[in-house]
Amino acid sequence: MSDVRIDLSLIADMVEPGSKVLDVGCGDGALLALLASRRHVDARGIELSREGVAGCVARGLSVIQGDADTDLGDYPDDAFDYVILSQTIQATRAPRRVLENMLRIGRRAIVSFPNFGHWNIRAQLAFKGRMPVTSNLPETWHDTPNIHFCTIRDFVGLCDTLGAVTERAVALNASGSDIGVKAPWWFWNLFGQQAVFLLRRTGPASPP
Amino acid sequence: MTAKTNRTGKASKAPASALVDPVREANEPTSLLARFGPERPLAMDCGVTLDRWQIAYQTYGTLNADRSNAVLVCHALTGDQHVANTNPVTGKSGWWEVLIGPGCPIDTDRYFVICSNVIGGCLGSTGPASLDQATGRAYGLNFPLVTIRDMVRAQAVLVEHLGIASLFAVIGGSMGGMQVLQWASSYPDRVFAAVPLATAARHSAQNIAFHEVGRQAVMADPDWQGGRYLDGAKRPSKGLSVARMGAHITYLSEAALHRKFGRNLQDREARTFTFDADFQVESYLRYQGISFVERFDANSYLYLTRAMDYFDLAADHGGVLAKAFAGSKTRFCVASFTSDWLFPTSDSRAIVHALNASGASVSFVELESDKGHDAFLLDEPELFATLRGFIGAAARARGLA
Incomplete structure (x- = not known):
């Protein structure tokens, strides 16, 4: 399946076959379709855009129109085996609350995001003095839906704050290959263009 | 029209050429x-x-x-x-x-x-x-x-x-x-x-309220006769018609009404300074009301609106x-x-x-x-x-x- 985006393929590999999955911000349903066909999961999705939802439902996917910031609170604890947030956390209004909800309603959470600590982004800001525009993040500062960028280090910090355990973390370089497990965090943070984290909570789903 | 048969193979009757009662x-x-x-x-x-x-x-x-x-x-x-x-x-x-x-x-x-x-x-x-x-x-x-x-x-x-x-x-x-x-x-x-x-x-609550207005319109029609109108020849057509007109507005939107009719006048050049249906939207609603009473039983309307209210x-x-x-x-x-x-x-x-x-x-x-x-x-x-x-x-x- 060489036509499948590398980050989606990576996420699909993290998911146990036959599990129950919620993809938050599922867009046109590419990941859900991949998960359904390759991992035979019970795939559900939430998507903000009307066009995205209509397209997903027309493809036969179980997708509801909704908002990661407001609608995750309605799901009960442990409703899913995996809750996935693919390339969406930077567009949420309250990333911390979204991640808290994901860890509550899923036994595992998978988050992929563009790394704002990548050298190219650092260089654009440092040398041009302009907000970075890259092939990965092509919108200018006033057009972008991405309002909460973070670096890999920032994200690790948030996971620590929430007491989430990283079961697996992968950084992908600009060509989409895995940077490798041996590399130290600073190296990932500098050369990883995007990152994928598989997380689980340590405490109870909801505070008693 | 698709042929209609049930599992015993009995075909439903074709619609009569004249409309049925x-x-x-x-x-x-x-x-x-x-x-x-x-x-x-x-x-x-x-x-x-x-x-x-x-x-x-x-x-x-x-x-x-x-x-x-x-x-x-x-x-x-x-x-x-x-x-x-x-x-x-x-x-x-x-x-x-x-x-x-x-x-x-x-x-x-x-x-x-x-x-x-x-x-x-x-x-x-x-x-x-x-x-x-x-x-x-x-x-x-x-x-x-x-x-x-x-x-x-x-x-x-x-x-x-x-x-x-x-x-x-x-x-x-x-x-x-x-x-x-x-x-x-x-x-x-x-x-x-x-x-x-x-x-x-x-x-x-708002929908129950609208339904209640419709029911009261039916029951206010003297021809409703406490619901016993089917014993005679008269029907509470005025009341049911008003109920339908009111309900019909709730099925549309301001934008749809504006697009369809705006403030256009009905078959006339100027306002008549009467309570005639000057506006197209009035004429349309009156038509909706009149055509509804020809096909629908007033008591049924009361019962079905109530069923929705109770849901x-x-x-x-x-x-x-x-x-x-x-x-x-x-x-x-x-x-x-x-x-x-x-x-x-x-x-x-x-x-x-x-x-x-x-x-x-x-x-x-x-x-x-x-x-x-x-x-x-x-x-x-x-x-x-x-x-x-x-x-x-x-x-x-x-x-x-």
Whole structure:
């Protein structure tokens, strides 16, 4: 399946076959379709855009129109085996609350995001003095839906704050290959263009 | 028009060339008819049991050998069983012919479609216009109050009567959507896929209020005669007509009314300084009112609006809507329309939240339309694409593809 985006393929590999999955911000349903066909999961999705939802439902996917910031609170604890947030956390209004909800309603959470600590982004800001525009993040500062960028280090910090355990973390370089497990965090943070984290909570789903 | 046959091969009567009498239609409908006696009584929520009752229905397409391709269509407040054939009373096309037929999203080449007149209705299923065997007169207000659950109970008996153990899909909008939700809640094992459109799990205070205005208009008409008008020749046409005019406004939107009529005058150059129908919108509403009374029984209107008012699915489950769908294996497709202020998107979202909380499989989309509540009955390509996708996927999951 060489036509499948590398980050989606990576996420699909993290998911146990036959599990129950919620993809938050599922867009046109590419990941859900991949998960359904390759991992035979019970795939559900939430998507903000009307066009995205209509397209997903027309493809036969179980997708509801909704908002990661407001609608995750309605799901009960442990409703899913995996809750996935693919390339969406930077567009949420309250990333911390979204991640808290994901860890509550899923036994595992998978988050992929563009790394704002990548050298190219650092260089654009440092040398041009302009907000970075890259092939990965092509919108200018006033057009972008991405309002909460973070670096890999920032994200690790948030996971620590929430007491989430990283079961697996992968950084992908600009060509989409895995940077490798041996590399130290600073190296990932500098050369990883995007990152994928598989997380689980340590405490109870909801505070008693 | 699709040939209609039931499993015994009996074809329903073709519509008469002249339009049929609605009063006669209430008892001897131009439809397939299932009659039930004391061996199959209908126990209703109000505590009354109907020992003799009947349900009029239409079918389209062919039931497959596994009896697994049946789709039940539930009609709205003033709809009827003539969903995809010429209506024998009005002579107009079926009310959902855009959706149901060969090659349509509900493809009658693939599915066996059933649509029945609701209990309490006036096109052949037992209701206030039916003959009360005990008195030899129309029931009128002696007919017991009907609920959405009673309608669904009656449909369940019909479906069983047709030898269908489980329905592939139950679909309907507005009051039809309420029946869909009730079906999924009452008979989860008999509903593979459920499509409640432009509906709510409970009728809002505002909607009850609108219904009450309509009922009061009917009852204020002296020709209503305490509901006994069918004993004579006069009908409460003025009252029912006003009720329909008021209700019709709630089915549209400001944008749709503006687009259709604006402030345009009706067949005149200037205002007449009278209470004549100067404006097109007035003339349109009057026409809607007048044409409605020719096909609908006033008492039926009272009963069916009441059934909607009483509907509150959560109340039957300790106030928790999610419990109505606990453990449901049914796959749901919920849709609302942006300009529908009678059953706004928030009502659909409440259903979706409950389904999520109960772990049910659900799709939901709010469709863009300026046509108001009536959008679910109209040619809305986005709705059709959504339904085509959902029904197609459900058919594959059921092994019907």
